[in-house]
Amino acid sequence: MFQKIEGVVIRTTDYGETNKIVTFYTRELGKISAMARGAKKPKSRLASITQPFTHGYFLVQMGSGLGTLQQGEMLSSMREIREDLFVTAYASFVIELTDKATEDKKRNPFLFELLLQTLQYMNEEVDPEILALLYQTKMLPVLGLHPAWDACAICRQSDDFAAFSVREGGFLCKAHAAQDPYSFPISEAAAKLLRLFYHFDLNRLGNVSVKPETKRQMRKILNAYYDEYGGIYLKSRRFIDQLDKLQP
Numbered sequence: 001m002f003q004k005i006e007g008v009v010i011r012t013t014d015y016g017e018t019n020k021i022v023t024f025y026t027r028e029l030g031k032i033s034a035m036a037r038g039a040k041k042p043k044s045r046l047a048s049i050t051q052p053f054t055h056g057y058f059l060v061q062m063g064s065g066l067g068t069l070q071q072g073e074m075l076s077s078m079r080e081i082r083e084d085l086f087v088t089a090y091a092s093f094v095i096e097l098t099d100k101a102t103e104d105k106k107r108n109p110f111l112f113e114l115l116l117q118t119l120q121y122m123n124e125e126v127d128p129e130i131l132a133l134l135y136q137t138k139m140l141p142v143l144g145l146h147p148a149w150d151a152c153a154i155c156r157q158s159d160d161f162a163a164f165s166v167r168e169g170g171f172l173c174k175a176h177a178a179q180d181p182y183s184f185p186i187s188e189a190a191a192k193l194l195r196l197f198y199h200f201d202l203n204r205l206g207n208v209s210v211k212p213e214t215k216r217q218m219r220k221i222l223n224a225y226y227d228e229y230g231g232i233y234l235k236s237r238r239f240i241d242q243l244d245k246l247q248p
Contacts (some may be wrong), residue, residue: 001062002070005029008096008115009054020107022050022069024058025098025115030106034060034067040071045064045126046112051093053078053119085115089243090128093236094118094135097200101142117202130208132240136222137197144227149195152176161191164221166228184224216244 007024008029015021020039025031039046049056058072081091098115102108118135122128140147148170152158158173163183165172171191172183181200193210226232 002059003042003062004057004059005027005032006057006075007032007055008112008113008119009050010051010093010099011152012050012052018044019203020046020050021066023099025095025102026058026106027109027112030108030112031099031102031104032060033104034058034065036068036069039069048077048124049074051075051077051082055119072079076120076121076123080125081119081141086243087128089240090132091119091122091235092125093132093234093240095120096234096236097136097139101139101230102116107183108142111142112157113142114202121202121205125207126205127210129219130166130210133193133215133218134205135196136226138202140198140225141157143230143232145225147225148200149178152193155178161186161188164194164225165193166190166224169229184217184221186221187217189213189214190221194218207208 005028007026009022009149010025011023013021015035018038018040021033023031023033036046036050039050041047042232046069055075055076055078056060056072057076059070061068061070072119081087083221114135118131121131152173153165153168153170154172158175160173161171162174162185163172163177164181165183166188167180167182172180177183223237
């Protein structure tokens with residue numbers, strides 16, 4: 001059976017001398033993989049449409065096992081992403097997180113739109129670090145994780161936040177911050193942004209300007225929470241940490 005799908009290439013794996021196994025996140029089917037025969041050949045009609053980040057329509061011959069990619073129509077190569085090392089790093093984080101956090105053939109049109117919009121914004125030179133943090137925050141419910149963003153994780157009342165506790169699973173107010181000696185101190189700006197990102201509609205994103213220290217604080221909190229509860233190891237995160245050391 002042939003099926004036309006709209007998707008984003010989130011992973012490729014070399015298979016033999018000339019073939020690739022391509023993993024897409026699609027609007028219609030969620031995450032699927034297909035064999036792209038001859039795609040490693042420079043003159044192959046499948047070579048350009050099977051690059052990571054590519055958005056397009058793809059015709060796949062579906063079967064009981066691995067499908068076969070027959071042809072594709074590119075809608076965007078996301079060229080601006082590829083031309084900047086830092087943007088590529090954050091975009092790689094986004095697609096790797098999508099791959100690791102989702103199951104095969106589990107349809108989620110909301111997640112497809114979130115992924116596509118995030119990459120499109122990156123391609124339009126919106127701050128890639130902020131977009132990656134926003135995406136990482138919004139992926140928490142996909143993994144079944146729901147931190148206490150709206151009230152203190154202990155008293156469930158105050159929103160006068162002073163720290164984030166991985167152990168307690170959310171923000172701690174000033175009165176209870178000392179109850180977890182391993183909690184992360186948090187600024188008002190970082191707490192407000194994490195809360196906003198969790199509930200925020202990406203369609204409403206405008207110009208975003210966030211101080212580097214606030215972004216580092218948010219990333220540290222999200223990474224610690226993912227490490228404790230997410231069970232996901234991302235190679236791209238390690239690369240981002242290395243790039244971060246190059247920043248002033």
